Amino acid sequence: MPETLCILERISTDIRKPAKSVVFRQGESADFIYFIQSGALRIDYQLEDGRNLVLDFLWPDRFLGTVENEVYAWSAIALVDVHLKRLRRSAVQTLAQDYPSVMDLLLQQKSASLIAAKNHIILMSCPTATNKLIGFLLDYSTRAEYFNHTTQVLTLVMSRKDIADYLGMTFETTSRVFKYLETKNYIKKINHRQIQLNIRMLKDA
Amino acid sequence: MPETLCILERISTDIRKPAKSVVFRQGESADFIYFIQSGALRIDYQLEDGRNLVLDFLWPDRFLGTVENEVYAWSAIALVDVHLKRLRRSAVQTLAQDYPSVMDLLLQQKSASLIAAKNHIILMSCPTATNKLIGFLLDYSTRAEYFNHTTQVLTLVMSRKDIADYLGMTFETTSRVFKYLETKNYIKKINHRQIQLNIRMLKDA
DNA sequence: CGCTTAGTTGACATAGATCAATTAGGGTGG
DNA sequence: CCACCCTAATTGATCTATGTCAACTAAGCG
Numbered sequence: 001m002p003e004t005l006c007i008l009e010r011i012s013t014d015i016r017k018p019a020k021s022v023v024f025r026q027g028e029s030a031d032f033i034y035f036i037q038s039g040a041l042r043i044d045y046q047l048e049d050g051r052n053l054v055l056d057f058l059w060p061d062r063f064l065g066t067v068e069n070e071v072y073a074w075s076a077i078a079l080v081d082v083h084l085k086r087l088r089r090s091a092v093q094t095l096a097q098d099y100p101s102v103m104d105l106l107l108q109q110k111s112a113s114l115i116a117a118k119n120h121i122i123l124m125s126c127p128t129a130t131n132k133l134i135g136f137l138l139d140y141s142t143r144a145e146y147f148n149h150t151t152q153v154l155t156l157v158m159s160r161k162d163i164a165d166y167l168g169m170t171f172e173t174t175s176r177v178f179k180y181l182e183t184k185n186y187i188k189k190i191n192h193r194q195i196q197l198n199i200r201m202l203k204d205a
Numbered sequence: 206m207p208e209t210l211c212i213l214e215r216i217s218t219d220i221r222k223p224a225k226s227v228v229f230r231q232g233e234s235a236d237f238i239y240f241i242q243s244g245a246l247r248i249d250y251q252l253e254d255g256r257n258l259v260l261d262f263l264w265p266d267r268f269l270g271t272v273e274n275e276v277y278a279w280s281a282i283a284l285v286d287v288h289l290k291r292l293r294r295s296a297v298q299t300l301a302q303d304y305p306s307v308m309d310l311l312l313q314q315k316s317a318s319l320i321a322a323k324n325h326i327i328l329m330s331c332p333t334a335t336n337k338l339i340g341f342l343l344d345y346s347t348r349a350e351y352f353n354h355t356t357q358v359l360t361l362v363m364s365r366k367d368i369a370d371y372l373g374m375t376f377e378t379t380s381r382v383f384k385y386l387e388t389k390n391y392i393k394k395i396n397h398r399q400i401q402l403n404i405r406m407l408k409d410a
Numbered sequence: 411c412g413c414t415t416a417g418t419t420g421a422c423a424t425a426g427a428t429c430a431a432t433t434a435g436g437g438t439g440g
Numbered sequence: 441c442c443a444c445c446c447t448a449a450t451t452g453a454t455c456t457a458t459g460t461c462a463a464c465t466a467a468g469c470g
Contacts (some may be wrong), residue, residue, distance in 0.1 A: 045327070053330050055323065067319060103308055110315040114272060117322035118260065122250070124329045125258050125373045127427085129458070160417060168330045173458060175418055190468075192417065332459085334426070365449060378426055380450055397435075397449065 004101040004113035011084040023076040033065045039082030045074040063109045079157040132167040217290040228281040238270045244287030250323040252281040259371035270312045284362040337372040
């Protein structure tokens, strides 16, 4: 797999985007595929009724922009400063014909998206907002970049609203559940974006 | 694409399964990939807490069993009598190395699963049970096999509980929403499994 | 230091879960 | 072919979680 990345390296451009900037927008011509080197992204889907849905949060080593055909089916927004590799879609497709391992990589990435989508569906199916949020925190705490195992502190790169839009609830409810979890000592808020988790207790809950 | 199916045809076995039978079960060794010739399947995911989640409904021309690695990640159950092609996973993988079009097909199928998952997430994010069910009925009514365009009658191959487990609600709520939609003349129940839809009104709702 | 945005908290209304009882329908054996 | 049975579906009564709207506070940024 590293050698596959080398092949792709040759056709890729380094891109840096500041926090809150748009990497690509739903409906735009899908000319590029991106690979995340560092940082984190939010995938937004704008519904006709005006609601904004968060489909996923993406982390390093993931590709994005691979799913669509002519236009991007959703938007990608940088949550923090990100470092990306940008590849022209047509060039990747050409390479995929000569190098089966490139094709393998694309297939792998699609599998990763599918697994993420399945987890998302599972979270959304949880009967209560508390269950959803606990599931979210436990999933998120597996990201070494943002969870310090020694201090047990999780650094949230997304807002309460982002979490709410991901889990299918309102941001007020997200806020109240954080509060509830703190009263039960499941978590301890260092500040709005730094949360100390009691993983053991959260798993039992 | 038809020629790709011919290649696969050579390694496939015809299988018929009666309604309500299990095609494969979550956790079983994932030796086979299946292709749906006719009928309809339900994909179930059993959670540790005992809840059963319906991840998808599958229709003809779809592959299943392609996602997993060693064991099936979910179960597949026949909703009606189904006719399947069964292919040994290892044989498909061998073929994929020689025939890029087989690989393409696998990629395409994964894309189809991902699009389905995205739609599922969108449905689950709807604020009310009524919205969820209307979305479900509109999606479902695009299946020519089960929606008669002239009579506008939709034949449900799944139970109220299956729909509820798919949309993340209880079957009582499903039942009540059907009732509500009928009082508003959005639908007309011929019987429990035959529903006449007023597509126009449902789309506006 | 003040402004703007994100987050919290409160009061209230209500959709949907839960538990329970009843009815409809489909399949099976006599 | 009919009667019975079993499961699926409906309906009712009640309770509660969460949405909504609004006020207030914290925190980050210029």
